[in-house]
Structures are given as C-alpha cells and as structure tokens.
Amino acid sequence: MDELIEKIIQFRDERDWKKFHDPKDLALSISLESSELLELFQWKNSQQAIEQNYSDMQDEIADILIYTLTLVHDLKIDVKDAILQKINKNAEKYPVSRFKGSSQKSTRH
Amino acid sequence: MDELIEKIIQFRDERDWKKFHDPKDLALSISLESSELLELFQWKNSQQAIEQNYSDMQDEIADILIYTLTLVHDLKIDVKDAILQKINKNAEKYPVSRFKGSSQKSTRH
Amino acid sequence: MDELIEKIIQFRDERDWKKFHDPKDLALSISLESSELLELFQWKNSQQAIEQNYSDMQDEIADILIYTLTLVHDLKIDVKDAILQKINKNAEKYPVSRFKGSSQKSTRH
C-alpha cells in the first residue's frame, strides 16, 4: 500500500497538482468517482452490469482508491491502522452471536 | 493489502454476511460511505473540518476502503494492477508537458 | 408542479420506460444526477463554477428534479404536503431562538 501511495503522489507531484488538492475537494472527488462506479449498475442487476462493464469497474475502483489514498497521504492517516481499528469497532457493534446472518442495523453507535 | 482484504473477508464470513453483498449494493455502500466522509466537510472549509472531525474522517475513510476492498475481492480484481494501469492511463491522458500546474480536464477520453 | 409531473410522466410513457423505473434505480439516478451537479463545482469555488458552468447547472438541476418528481409520482407522494411537513419538523428541531445565525447541527432527531 505504501508503495502505491508513493506512485500516486509521484504522479501528482510531477504535474504540480497538490495545489488543487484541497481535502474537501478530494473528499468530493472520492464521492464523484464512487458515483461513476455506481452508474455502471444503473438500470441493471449486478450480473448484467458485470458482464457489460467489468473493465470499466476496474478503472472506477482504481479511481476511488487513488483519490482515497491521496487523501490518506495528505491527512497523514495510518491507513492500515485505521482499517484494523474500524474492523474492531464493527466487531463490537455487530457481535457474531447476535448478528450472524442478519442484515439489521445495530442500534449501538 | 492482501492481508487487509483477508481480515475484511474473515469479519464478513464470521457473520455469514456474504449473502447480502450483492455487488450493486456494495457499489452503493461505497457511495454512501463516501457521502458520510463528505458530510464532515459540509458548511465548512477544509481546515475547520479537519480540526473538528479528524477522528471521524479516519473512520469514514476506513469504511470506504473496507467496502471497496470487499468489492475488489468479490469481483476478483487485482487491485495493485488496476491502480498501476489507471495511473498509466492517466499519464497518457495528462502528459506532464501539457498539464503541469493546470487543473483543466483533458479532452481525451 | 402537478403540470410538470404530468409532462415528465408523459415523456416516459411515450417511450414505454416505466418498466425500467424501479424505485431503487430512481433513487440511485437522483444521486447520480446530484453528483453531476456537484462535479461542476469540483476544484473550483462557487463563483468560478457559476461563471464557467451556469448553463450546465440548470440542466443538472432539471435532471435532479425530473427524477425526483418521477419517484414522487411512482410512490404516490403528495409533494407539496411532504415539503411543508418537513419544514415544520425542521422548525421544531431548529427553533429560531436557539439557531439564529448558527450552523451547528441540532442534537434532536
């Protein structure tokens, strides 16, 4: 992951684009890319969408990750740590004993 | 990254949640989590948002990555490869010589 | 508003498109169109965006309203009533005496 972040930031620095990358605009860009991914599923079920748009899905997922890892870098977040901590929080909120096989939202926040 | 994907899928399998994870709903969930991140910047500039919500930002970014890596796993995408290919495509679309310091969109698609 | 809804539904019926308009896909389409509006503000402040993209903004806002009013029609919602009720709820949640000039979120839900 660190190696990917390095390549992403190198791409940006070569173009001198950091000055455009206000964190609010990066968060907005993650949202826009995730909408472009979602658009590949519009008016279709998953199977139809995957058959017709698999290659575009790879590109849109890459775009989401590129912007997310850019923001991770700029906010100096330890991404591995953030994910593991979130999994632990989710494990407390959704204990296996109560939520196995259930899609209900937890009432704990 | 592979290790993180493994932990994420293990969390899901313990709860028997794969059956809910239709790819269209996973794409939708990435979009919803990216909106929750964006909401932390609503009515604020970046500096205010970061000062007030840094810890929540880590959590929302983790959520975006957890759903994105779940979809990566389910669609059998080689995520490192997808990101590197996308960086190469972007490098062709936005050559340093023409786009250094410029935020204009490329007209090449 | 009723007249506009009628025109929107007439456009759809002439093309026999109701069969594609699953409410989940309509909700998804509203979200996608609102992202297209938001994209007109990406990497820009409001003033720059309005100067460069005013005409596109009109189109994207029209798209948001067209899909929203389609969903309103299909879900048999009384849209005027829904808006007035929501304004009343907001007025209780954000009394003038406490929230005048303040952007804080209410803690009442």
Add this chain to the structure above:
Amino acid sequence: MDELIEKIIQFRDERDWKKFHDPKDLALSISLESSELLELFQWKNSQQAIEQNYSDMQDEIADILIYTLTLVHDLKIDVKDAILQKINKNAEKYPVSRFKGSSQKSTRH
C-alpha cells in the same frame, strides 16, 4: 412551486442562514440528502424498502427538494423553464421512434 420556494427561503431568513448557503455547499447538500434517500434502499429490493421506510422516503425526498429549490432560488433559475427545456433536449436525444422500450444510453450528447 413559487409558493414553496417562498416558504423555504422564509424559513432560512428567519434563522439568518443564508450566509452558510454557499452554492457549492448547497450542491453538496443535495448530494448528501440523495444519499440518505438511497440508504433507505441499501441491502433491500424496492418493495422491501418501501414497506419498511415509506415515511422516511417522504422526508428525504422533501429534503432533496428543499435544498434543490434553495439553490434554484439563489442561482436565479427559472425552474419550470429549466425542466421543460431539459425535457425537450431529452426528446431530441431519445426520439420515440428509436428508444421506445429500450434502456440503452443515447450516443448523442
């Protein structure tokens, strides 16, 4: 519609909230509210979602319209005109003769 816009702006002016309503943040808010509507459909098909969340759907649709009409007001857009023009553009892009019963995207832009 004009009467609704007037009520919405009156609500805002009583709270002196115009100063927070930067158009970029209003566009962002429309997107966030449309995500809240979409969330009511997460992990569900349309029928399940409507059965479980009909009243919340009314509220979220009202929120989308409230922010959209606020932006319409602030950008001085003639909303009825914008919608009718967009329907005409769509009618040219998707002529009945070619698109009746078809969900394909037009290749004309």
